[in-house]
Amino acid sequence: MASSTEGIAAPAKFTASLGADNEREWRSFKQQFESYLLASEKDNRPEETKVALLLNIGGEELLQKYNSFEFPVPATGNPNPANVLKDVLAKFDVYFSPRKNELVARYKFRRCVQETNETLETYVTRLKILVKDCNYGNQRDKQLRDQVVFGCTEDKLRQKLFEVEDLTLEKTLDLCVAFQASKRQMDVIKSTPRQTNDSVAKVREKSRREKTTDSRHNADHDGRPRHENNEGRPKSSKPSVPTSKLRPCKFCGEKHEWRKEKCPAHGKKCIKCGNYNHYAVKCKSRKINYVSGNDNDFDVNSSDESECEYLLRPCDTTLEVWTLDTVRPKGKCRLVIRNCKNRKKYNLEFLVVDCKYTPLLSKRTSEQMGLITVxxxxxxxxxxxxxxxxxxxxxxxxxxxxxxxxxxxxxxxxxxxxxxxxxxxxxxxxxxxxxxxxxxxxxxxxxxxxxxxxxxxxxxxxxxxxxxxxxxxxxxxxxxxxxxxxxxxxxxxxxxxxxSKAVLRKSEIAFLGHKITSKGLMADPKRVEAILNMKPPTDVAGAKEFTDMINYL
Structure with missing residues (x-):
């Protein structure tokens, strides 16, 4: 009777080239080989047999590397390490896993980002493999969470992760799995051709049209049934209007009989000015700019000429601001403003600009309102x-x-x-x-x-x-x-x-290291700034410098 383990296939031959850069391939091959021994119940075989299976399955390159290993001489009564699977695997582990450089491992981990056609599951798996050599300790989960958030290419997923409060690695992975699943479902929905009811609608429309035509053929224009010998279309009850009586309408823009009840715009509201009996295409109202407001606040708006409070007139003046930029005013208008102190009103002309500048008054206007005195x-x-x-x-x-x-x-x-x-x-x-x-x-x-x-x-x-x-x-x-x-x-x-050096009528002036003011003589702050900011002496030379400065003063 055949054994149940005979159908278990051995792992594939170790095809990666020998070297320290193939650590990941070696770990995968080693795991497959140990699983094969356990599943095929060959883990109970003698050590020499298991080593022979490893070298046979591993291939010629693995065998050559095995022959180059130097095993210690066994003690009396102990088996030869070259024939013990555990010792042979340890030798290969040392060869494929050299001494780790923590800084290089962390650099590779930080540089790892999701590739263009890579799924989130594959990207997270790569990060978990790289983080093993980074030696983050108890910060491993936080570092892995951060790299998943920063390295993924999905902006919508990153935005969702940013919105989560107290985001942990477990929550991050759950959201990644849910996002990937929903994305796959949306791709399936988009790839499936959408079925429409256009043909059904056309059939219904056609049947409805045929039914109406049949009813017209079977009925007179006043609703009475036709006789069978009456063929052809019914004559229209409306009398035809001569073309000579059709005139272009200035209210709707179409040609019709010159009667207001015949105009389709009669009784309709214009969407441009709000008035009735004409369309917007024939509206003659003119939109103009105007200024509205009270004594303190004013706004620039656009409306009909009949609704304007203060008309904004055209202006050819060009203004120059303090940044040397030129501004063309939108117009000018006269406004009534009030001085908040003396409560007097003034009718002044303003230049209106389409910029967010602070309103300014001219010198002449400021003097006129009593705000300044020159x-x-x-x-x-x-x-x-x-x-x-x-x-x-x-x-x-x-x-x-x-x-x-x-x-x-x-x-x-x-x-x-x-x-x-x-x-x-x-x-x-x-x-x-x-x-x-x-x-x-x-x-x-x-x-x-x-x-x-x-x-x-x-x-x-x-x-x-x-x-x-x-x-x-x-x-x-x-x-x-x-x-x-x-x-x-x-x-x-x-x-x-x-x-150019003449300075007249000044209340204070700097002169020869002093500042002469109306209140008396004082030291020039620029000259004593170095003395005030002088650091305390810390050595003999500094103390001598300090005493010399005191003696000079």
């Missing part, structure tokens, strides 16, 4: 002073009319000072400036020995003019008086000033 006397006074002494601010440099004498202490002795070193990146600029000053006869070149030689030029030409008074008006008046006297002196002595 002191034109101060502006005009400053401009008049600069225009009156325009020759003082001329850029032409001239020499003084008289000889200028500098008094030197008779006890002072000349000292030889080495020439000043100029940084290389500033050398060209310094030379250019010196040549320019020499051409303007501000300085002169020394080409012979002298007792005194000035090598360093200190250009300290800033002038401050202050005004003093009990009130602001008195201080401004005193300031202008001193300014005029100073400009007259400069005009008389030929002194030139730089107009």
């Amino acid at each position: 002191n034109y006397e101060n502006i005009s006074a400053t401009k008049d002073v600069l225009d009156k002494y325009d020759n003082v601010f001329n850029t032409d440099v001239r020499t003084f009319q008289n000889v200028v004498r500098l008094t030197i202490d008779t006890n002072a002795k000349p000292v030889v000072i080495p020439k000043c070193r100029v940084p290389i990146n500033l050398k060209n600029r310094v030379c250019k400036k010196i040549n320019e000053m020499e051409k303007q006869k501000i300085i002169a070149k020394v080409d012979q020995p002298t007792d005194w030689l000035i090598l360093n030029l200190v250009n300290l030409d800033d002038v401050l003019i202050c005004g003093v008074g009990e009130t602001y008006e008195e201080a401004v008046k005193d300031h202008d008086s001193r300014l005029i006297k100073f400009l007259e002196r400069c005009q008389a002595k030929g002194i030139k000033l730089n107009k």
